[in-house]
Amino acid sequence: MSNSRHQPTAPTASRELAAAAGVTAHWHDENQIVYASRGVVAVHTETSRWIAPAHRALWIPAGTVHAHRAYGVTQLHFLGLTQNPLKLHEPTALTVSPLLRELLIAYTNMNDRETPAGKRMRSVLLDQIATASEQPVRVPTATDPRLTKVCAMLETDPSDTRGLEALGREAGASGRTLTRLFREDLGMTFPQWRTQLRLYHALRLLAEGQPVTTVAQQCGFATASAFIDVFRRSLGHTPGSYL
Structure with a gap:
C-alpha cells in the first residue's frame, strides 16, 4: 500500500459501491467508522483483512492506511470522528445493534448535521459506539x-x-x-x-x-x-x- 493517498479529513457520508468496486488505499488524520447497511464490505490494511456484513461495522483509527472492496451491491456509510470513544488504536470489527444501525444510516444521510436535531443524534450515536462490543472477522x-x-x-x-x-x-x-x-x-x-x-x-x-x-x-x-x-x-x- 505504498501508493496510498492522504485524505486529512475522514468524511461523513453515504455512498453506494457496485459489486466488486473498491476504494483505493488511503489514510486520514481522523478516526473513521465504515458500515455497510447492504452488501458486504472488506477493508484491507497493511497487516490484516477485515470483512463486515450488515451486523458489523469497522473501526479504522487515524493514520491507518486502508482500502475498501465491495462484495455484492453495497451501501456504505462513513462516519468521521476526531475523538476516539472506543479508546482503540487498531482496526476492529464492532457489533452493530438495531439502534446503532439506524443511527448510522440516518446521520450519514443528513443534509445538515449542525442543526440541534443533528447534534442530538450525533450525541446518541457516540454513546452507542462507545458501548459497541468487538466482534472480529479478521x-x-x-x-x-x-x-x-x-x-x-x-x-x-x-x-x-x-x-x-x-x-x-x-x-x-x-x-x-x-x-x-x-x-x-x-x-x-x-x-x-x-x-x-x-x-x-x-x-x-x-x-x-x-x-x-x-x-x-x-x-x-x-x-x-x-x-x-x-x-x-x-x-x-x-x-x-x-x-
Whole structure:
C-alpha cells in the first residue's frame, strides 16, 4: 500500500459501491467508522483483512492506511470522528445493534448535521459506539515466507482440509514449526486462522448470492449444518440472514 493517498479529513457520508468496486488505499488524520447497511464490505490494511456484513461495522483509527472492496451491491456509510470513544488504536470489527444501525444510516444521510436535531443524534450515536462490543472477522497477513506460502495455498482453496504437516511438506517447514509461527506471526492458532479465513470467504460468497450449501462446500466445511453452526457461533446470526 505504498501508493496510498492522504485524505486529512475522514468524511461523513453515504455512498453506494457496485459489486466488486473498491476504494483505493488511503489514510486520514481522523478516526473513521465504515458500515455497510447492504452488501458486504472488506477493508484491507497493511497487516490484516477485515470483512463486515450488515451486523458489523469497522473501526479504522487515524493514520491507518486502508482500502475498501465491495462484495455484492453495497451501501456504505462513513462516519468521521476526531475523538476516539472506543479508546482503540487498531482496526476492529464492532457489533452493530438495531439502534446503532439506524443511527448510522440516518446521520450519514443528513443534509445538515449542525442543526440541534443533528447534534442530538450525533450525541446518541457516540454513546452507542462507545458501548459497541468487538466482534472480529479478521484474517491477519503472514510475514514469514514459509507461513506466507501455507496461507497462500489456503487462500487459493479454502476447502483444503490438509493439516499443518501435509501443508508444511510443500512449504518447507515442519508442522511443529508452522504451529509456532502461527502463534508468533499471526497471534492465533492455525485452526483459529483457518476458521477466520473460511468465514471471510463465506461472507463474500453469500454477498454474491451463492446458496448456503455451496458456500459450505467451497469453504471447506464438512456439512452445511457444521457451517451454519460455526457461522452462528462466530457472528451471532445464520448464513441465511445474509442472502
